[in-house]
Amino acid sequence: MSDGGDRDASEADGGDAADASGDADRGDETVVRRERFAGGPARSFLSSLADDERIFAADLAVDRAHVVMLAEQDIVGRETAGEILAALDDVEATGHGALPDGEDVHEAIESAVIERVGPDGGKMHTARSRNDEVAACIRYRLRADVLDLIETVVGAREQLLDVARAERETVMPGYTHLQPAQPTTVAHWVLSYEQALRRDTARLLDAYARINQNPLGSAAFAGTPFDVDRERTAELLGFDSVAENSMDASATRDFLVETTSAVATLATTLSGLAEDVVVMASKGHVDLHDDYSSTSSIMPQKKNPDTLELVRGRTGDAVAGLNGLLTNLKGQPRAYNRDLQRAGRHAWDAIDSVTESVAVAAGAVATADWPAETLEAAASDGFATATGVADLLAMAGVPFRTAHEVVAEAAAGLEADEDAPDYAALSAVAEDALGDPLSTYVDREALEAALDPVESVAMRDSRGGPAPDAVDAQVSTAEDAVAIDDEALADRRRAVDRADERLRTEVDRYA
Numbered sequence: 001m002s003d004g005g006d007r008d009a010s011e012a013d014g015g016d017a018a019d020a021s022g023d024a025d026r027g028d029e030t031v032v033r034r035e036r037f038a039g040g041p042a043r044s045f046l047s048s049l050a051d052d053e054r055i056f057a058a059d060l061a062v063d064r065a066h067v068v069m070l071a072e073q074d075i076v077g078r079e080t081a082g083e084i085l086a087a088l089d090d091v092e093a094t095g096h097g098a099l100p101d102g103e104d105v106h107e108a109i110e111s112a113v114i115e116r117v118g119p120d121g122g123k124m125h126t127a128r129s130r131n132d133e134v135a136a137c138i139r140y141r142l143r144a145d146v147l148d149l150i151e152t153v154v155g156a157r158e159q160l161l162d163v164a165r166a167e168r169e170t171v172m173p174g175y176t177h178l179q180p181a182q183p184t185t186v187a188h189w190v191l192s193y194e195q196a197l198r199r200d201t202a203r204l205l206d207a208y209a210r211i212n213q214n215p216l217g218s219a220a221f222a223g224t225p226f227d228v229d230r231e232r233t234a235e236l237l238g239f240d241s242v243a244e245n246s247m248d249a250s251a252t253r254d255f256l257v258e259t260t261s262a263v264a265t266l267a268t269t270l271s272g273l274a275e276d277v278v279v280m281a282s283k284g285h286v287d288l289h290d291d292y293s294s295t296s297s298i299m300p301q302k303k304n305p306d307t308l309e310l311v312r313g314r315t316g317d318a319v320a321g322l323n324g325l326l327t328n329l330k331g332q333p334r335a336y337n338r339d340l341q342r343a344g345r346h347a348w349d350a351i352d353s354v355t356e357s358v359a360v361a362a363g364a365v366a367t368a369d370w371p372a373e374t375l376e377a378a379a380s381d382g383f384a385t386a387t388g389v390a391d392l393l394a395m396a397g398v399p400f401r402t403a404h405e406v407v408a409e410a411a412a413g414l415e416a417d418e419d420a421p422d423y424a425a426l427s428a429v430a431e432d433a434l435g436d437p438l439s440t441y442v443d444r445e446a447l448e449a450a451l452d453p454v455e456s457v458a459m460r461d462s463r464g465g466p467a468p469d470a471v472d473a474q475v476s477t478a479e480d481a482v483a484i485d486d487e488a489l490a491d492r493r494r495a496v497d498r499a500d501e502r503l504r505t506e507v508d509r510y511a
Contacts, residue, residue, distance in 0.1 A: 052105030054348060056096040058140040059105050061503065062133060063088055065236035066216060067124050068506045075226050076123045082510035084124045087116040089507075104341075106130045106137075127226035128219060131250040131336045135215040138344055139255065140237060143211050145351045146259060147492060150204050152355050153197055153266065154485050156362030160194040161478055163187070163366055168471045171453050172285065172375040173384060180382030183453035186370050188466035189276070191474050196269045198478070201485050203262040208492065211255045214239035218246035221335035236506065238499025251335040253325075256347045260322045263350045267318035270354070270361045274308040277364065281305045285375055289367035292360070307364055311357045321350035379453035383411045383420045388456040389447065396441040398434065406433045420451050 052059075064085060071081035091099070091112045100115065102108030107130070114121035167186035174184035214234035217224070223246040230242045243249035280286040294306040325346040328339055386407050393403035410421040410429045421429075426447065427438040434440075438447070449455040461467035464474060 051345065053096045055134075055137040055141045056105055056109075057092075058137040059109055059133070060088055060092050061140060061237060061500075062136045062216065063109065063124060064507050065233045065503055066128055066133075068236060068503070068510075069229050069232045070123075070126060071510070072232065073227050073229055075126055075228070078510065080117075080120050080123055083117045084113055084121055085507050085510050087113040087121060090116060104130070104134075106133050127224045127228050128216070129221075129250070131220050132215050132218040132246075135218075135250055135252075136233075136237065138253075139211050139213065139215065139239070142256070142259060142347065143208060143492075143496070145348070145355075146204055146208050146211060147489065147496075149263070149266075149351055149355045149358070150201060150208075150485070150489050152358045153201050153204070154482060154489060156358050157194050157197050157201070157478070157482050157485075159362045159366040160190045160197070161475060161482065164190045164194070164471065164475055164478075167370055168468050168475075170370050170372050170375060171379045171457055172370075173379045173381060178279070180384040182387050182460075183379040183384055183456045184466040185457055185468075185471065186375070187471045187475075190365065191471065191478065193269065193273050194478050195474075196272075197266075198481050198485070200262065200266040200269055203265060204259075205485070205488055207255070207259045207262050209240065210258060212238075212240045212492075213243040213249075213255075214241070215243045215249035218243070218249040221247040221250045236499060236503045238496045240495075247335045253329055253340060253343050256343060257322070257325055257329065260318070260325050260347045260350050263347075263354050264315075264318040264322045267315040267350075267354045267357065270357050271312045271315040273361055273365070274311040277308045277368075278305050278312070281308075283378070284371070285378060287369040287371065288364055289369075292364040292367065305364075307360050311361045314353045314357050317353040318350040321346040376453060380419045383414065385420060385451050385453055385456045386411055388450040388459055389426065391459070392442050392447060392450045393430075398441060402433065406430050409433070423448060 067076065067081050067084050067088075070076040071078050076084075088109070091109055096105070098112075099105070099108040100111045102111055110122065110125055113124060164187040167190070170186040171183055172186050172189065173180055174182045174189070214230060214237060216233045216237070217228045217230035234240075234242050243252075277286060277288070281288060288303070288305055288308075290303075292305070292307045293303050295302050295304065325343055328343050328346070332339055390400065390403040390407045393406065394400040398406075406429055407426075410426050413425060413429070414421060423438075423444055430436075430438040430441070450459065457466050459467070461470050463470065
């Protein structure tokens with residue numbers, strides 16, 4: 001990604017430097033690099049032009065806003081501004097692939113403008129450095145990617161809520177340490193991931209607030225002597241505020257770290273969901289739709305959860321991106337260093353990979369079949385209702401630790417082919433431990449109900465629990481949260497769209 005460097009703009013109104021750089025017949029010379037720096041084997045090593053295609057449109061927007069502001073501040077003449085803006089439209093129409101050679105997209109676009117306008121085209125870079133320019137471009141493009149990711153995550157949460165509504169009474173085994181633990185429901189399991197994705201959404205929205213700040217007008221790092229209006233370029237570009245200190249505004253990339261960290265956390269959420277589904281599929285507890293499965297090249301009977309395995313695997317992309325970004329930034333002095341040219345790619349790669357993962361993971365869960373009878377039968381495995389029996393004794397006045405010991409002793413006496421002790425076995429152990437018959441504490445009907453996974457789930461009606469009524473309450477809360485986040489997303493998109501319209505309206509005034 002661009003971010004190439006020591007990018008100061010010292011020419012006043014284009015000046016002699018711009019005039020000289022407008023000569024298109026200087027061999028390897030470019031707008032920025034004079035003859036002394038124009039050759040050598042490292043030129044291609046320094047270039048980020050190919051990678052910069054991602055911020056091509058962002059750079060054009062930043063250029064337009066800057067030129068409009070220069071004209072409004074009487075730093076550049078209105079006629080010259082109109083010629084530059086018309087040239088930028090033509091550059092946009094011909095596309096990134098038609099740009100002249102350059103060290104980065106910023107230089108290439110400026111060169112293309114000078115080719116069309118002549119030396120006065122260099123006035124577009126007055127009161128600006130490539131340092132603040134690229135910082136603005138990265139923020140402009142990154143916010144769009146983050147909004148797309150948020151939209152995907154909110155959509156995934158809606159899909160999970162559909163599953164929760166449909167499977168509110170579908171009992172399934174719950175595990176800790178991958179061992180049978182307690183019965184729960186498919187809805188309860190799904191809602192656990194919706195809640196995690198809700199936090200992931202909040203983190204991305206928080207990151208957006210710090211992304212959407214305007215660094216333009218900071219120049220290389222020490223500001224500019226020109227009477228620039230940083231609030232105006234913020235308004236034209238849809239930034240919520242101005243990044244105040246000019247050195248920090250041009251140099252910092254902590255907004256990339258925050259975003260990539262949120263993306264890595266999201267990827268970790270998805271990895272857990274994917275692992276659960278892969279394990280469930282291996283037990284026959286879920287049947288993935290063929291669209292989210294594959295078969296073996298040699299074993300025709302296989303139906304593999306490959307998409308979920310890739311979701312799990314892509315977590316490494318995001319975590320590696322965060323690690324790579326932090327390593328890139330570690331130890332860099334203020335203000336600008338060429339290392340930053342390699343920073344943005346870590347965030348882009350993480351966002352691209354994880355956005356796809358969100359869509360695939362949610363789609364796999366939403367289209368899966370949950371075999372109710374198989375799941376209910378498995379919910380009794382390993383005496384998974386034991387806690388319910390202990391809770392029943394505790395509610396009857398037996399100290400929970402004593403009840404725990406009674407049920408544990410009964411579980412230890414189970415035969416290999418038994419999932420749970422019967423009433424007689426529990427009663428015998430209870431009488432030995434408590435000195436009274438089990439019926440003194442609980443009646444047989446209540447205890448046998450507690451041994452049933454469906455009834456065990458129904459007992460767990462505390463807030464956030466798996467009982468159907470508790471699930472209904474969670475679904476309602478989640479629906480409200482989705483609506484709030486959907487509106488927050490819409491607000492941010494509307495603000496960006498209004499800024500785009502405002503910028504285009506201002507540009508059209510110079511036509």
